[in-house]
Amino acid sequence: MVRESKRARQARMHDEYAILREVFPAPECALHFSNPLQLLIATVLSAQTTDRRVNTVTPELFARFPEAADLAAANPQEVEDIIHPLGFYRSKTKHLLGLAVALDERFGGEVPRTMKELTSLPGVGRKTANVVLGNAFGIPGFPVDTHVMRVTGRLRWRSDWRDAHPDPVAVEREITACFPPGEWTDLSHRLILFGRATCHARRPDCVECPLAATCPAAGAA
Ligand code: SF4
Structure with missing residues (x-):
């Protein structure tokens, strides 16, 4: 892949996230709770x-x-x-x-x-x-779990994607800087859902992946 500028990467991130919004229109917390x-x-x-x-x-x-x-x-x-x-x-x-x-x-x-x-x-x-x-509380928060870490790395949404043990706080900071705060919680939900459904840890389903056209790791993860 030709070296991607920061601006091009951010544009790609937004395009890819628009697709994830369509695939997962109403993400919710998977844990049951009432307070x-x-x-x-x-x-x-x-x-x-x-x-x-x-x-x-x-x-x-x-x-x-x-x-x-x-x-x-x-x-x-x-x-x-x-x-x-x-x-x-x-x-x-x-x-x-x-x-x-x-x-x-x-x-x-x-x-x-x-x-x-x-x-x-x-x-x-x-x-x-x-x-x-x-x-x-509806206060913007971006939980970084293992799925978020893996998916953002494969998509090269973060600059430390080569790092085997990236710092979750740095990942949180870099990704949230590219999206409005009101989107952070759903962004995390969608990345987790996508990681569970398609971009699996062991065998990512690149053939069926809706992001395969632009993902830098398509077919190589
Ligand atoms: S193309 Fe493959 S590696 Fe890239 S996001 Fe999709 S499933 Fe993951």
Whole structure:
């Protein structure tokens, strides 16, 4: 591929994203929740498992422990039993209880609405904070997960695409600089959906890919 200017790359990004908007017109958070606390808990639980699996345990968890204070005072064994199907249930229970205690003691049980406050909570990194900001509060957030990392690398939407271990914060900064804030959350959703549906980690389906005409990695990923 001939070296692409920054302007040409950004134009291509917007063209490719327009196609993803058509393919995924109404993306949604795959985790089930009905308030910010539930989404925060579900997102923390989703580490090293699937959203679908998390959705199988959270109804019971949320019903049994509706408030942060309930979870903060929980018997760990009871929480472990509920989230057992997710794996790593002992460490996840420990994290959840620590998070609930911090929420209860420092924020009156309410989930805070800023990146700084969210990431001050134990076990909450930028990815989780961006999920909560964007999906629970409607505050622009761009969660960078493994799908976002892979897809933006193959499409060369980011300058560090050759890097085997790119810095997620740098990826977030570079990609969000190219799109309006109001688009960030859906952009992340669409890249994740696209990564799951077509641009798979092992065998990307370049033959059927709607972006194959312009993707620099088409047929070579
Ligand atoms: S053409 Fe292939 S590598 Fe490029 S985005 Fe599509 S599936 Fe991924």
